[in-house]
Amino acid sequence: MxxxxxxxxxxxxxxxxxxxxxxxxxxxxxxxxxxxxxxxxxxxxxxxxxxxxxxxxxxxxxxxxxxxxxxxxxxxxxxxxxxxxxxxxxxxxxxxxxxxxxxxxxxxQLDELERGFSYAHSAPLDMRMDKSAGLTAADVLETYEKSQLIRILKVYGEEKFANRIAENIIKARAVGGLKSTTDLAELVKASIPAPARRIGGNPAKRTFQAIRIEVNQxxxxxxxxxxxxxxxxxxxxxxxxxxxxxxxxxxxxxxxxxxxxxxxxxxxxxxxxxxxxxxxxxxxxxxxxxxxxxxxxxxxxxxxxxxxxxxxx
Ligand SMILES: C[S@@+](CC[C@H](N)C(=O)[O-])C[C@H]1O[C@@H](n2cnc3c(N)ncnc32)[C@H](O)[C@@H]1O
The missing domain is CATH 3.40.50.150 (Vaccinia Virus protein VP39)
Structure with missing residues (x-):
């Protein structure tokens, strides 16, 4: 490209x-x-x-x-x-x-699909710009408390449905956790009321931006x-x-x-x-x-x- x-x-x-x-x-x-x-x-x-x-x-x-x-x-x-x-x-x-x-x-970084920056392709939840250091997106999704997730989604993603998404991320842990970018994108979609899904492009965009900003500080x-x-x-x-x-x-x-x-x-x-x-x-x-x-x-x-x-x- x-x-x-x-x-x-x-x-x-x-x-x-x-x-x-x-x-x-x-x-x-x-x-x-x-x-x-x-x-x-x-x-x-x-x-x-x-x-x-x-x-x-x-x-x-x-x-x-x-x-x-x-x-x-x-x-x-x-x-x-x-x-x-x-x-x-x-x-x-x-x-x-x-x-x-x-x-x-x-x-x-966006084109290398296996790095997990894109919600449109299935890949491991990584999102680190430096693959040699720091927490991955999977670490954040698996270990952060609900309140931390809500803050990240609200502040870095300007996400209106932060509470519901964070709640569902916590619930997903009990059933084996999120394995891929597609799992996360689907979880976000399911957390957002149907009318809101129809406006403003892919609903996962804001969550992916928020998690990426957190992962890379x-x-x-x-x-x-x-x-x-x-x-x-x-x-x-x-x-x-x-x-x-x-x-x-x-x-x-x-x-x-x-x-x-x-x-x-x-x-x-x-x-x-x-x-x-x-x-x-x-x-x-x-x-x-x-x-x-x-x-x-x-x-x-x-x-x-x-x-x-x-x-x-
Ligand atoms: C948009 S690209 C730069 C493109 C470049 N100006 C060009 O013309 O090819 C941004 C780059 O900044 C790097 N980057 C982002 N945050 C950084 C940071 N905190 N420290 C060092 N590099 C960083 C990314 O890894 C990425 O390669």
Missing amino acids: IHRSVLRDRCVALLTPSIEKSADPIVVDATLGMGGHSEALLESFANLRIVGLDRDKEALAIASHRLERWSDRIDVVHAVYDQIPEVLSELGINGVDGILFDLGVSSL ELEILQRALPKALNAIKVGGRVVVMSFQSLEDRIVKEVFQEASESKSPRELPIEIESLKAKFELVFRGSEKASAKEIEENSRAQSVRLRAIERVAS
Whole structure:
């Protein structure tokens, strides 16, 4: 299947001023995936070095192969992106000119049906982006208390019928538990009243999103990672983030807002220099993909892009 990186040219354009300002520019691709964005950046700037991270070893292998031509200008690292400071310090790098986050799962992960991300195919309940670590979806479904399941389904899945689904997950344990993605998808369908089943696409979508977010600790990691990313940026450097669901985008928006607000008391006649904001939003609000890109790549449908620049040390 053809994989197209979302907002590829826009991301390159947003990082260009920061890369061009620097004599020996470095960009962190925090979500290397199959290396589409990194490829575009390496192609565009002959002096650019990239540090590419991913928690998925399979993605790293594919990206390394794809970016082989530039192997002297890219470090490929198996890491979770809240480890950016540790990765940079290990590489002896003090500050970087850009950091790109293309959040969520990759099309590679969705296409590999046996990884259990898809409710449309029968597979083991795994859903880990890093197959070498952490709890699987089956572990969550088998061991979490009802109240924890309800919270996850409500908060991460915005699921109205969280109580009924959680109740049925607990009941299923008594009869041998859920064995596959299809078992879970069927349980969700059976938990939802018939009229609600007819609207809003597959009813399992929200539950699968919720369990995946919990399994990969996606929101906690993002919340920890963004301040660390801002800290690693040099003056003139930018952080660019693409989110694909509202919970992620809310975190990005809040962290960027906080970083770009002056802490100087408003009632003072002049702004206190040391309390001025160290960051400025590159544009207000978030950007979406064009209708043309959405037509060519359905993943672009839900993207929200935000960018911030460091203006003071
Ligand atoms: C949408 S894909 C990136 C696609 C990439 N930009 C491209 O053009 O090919 C997201 C990638 O981020 C990785 N990822 C998600 N959360 C991560 C985290 N917390 N730390 C490191 N990698 C993560 C996933 O494993 C996946 O490979």
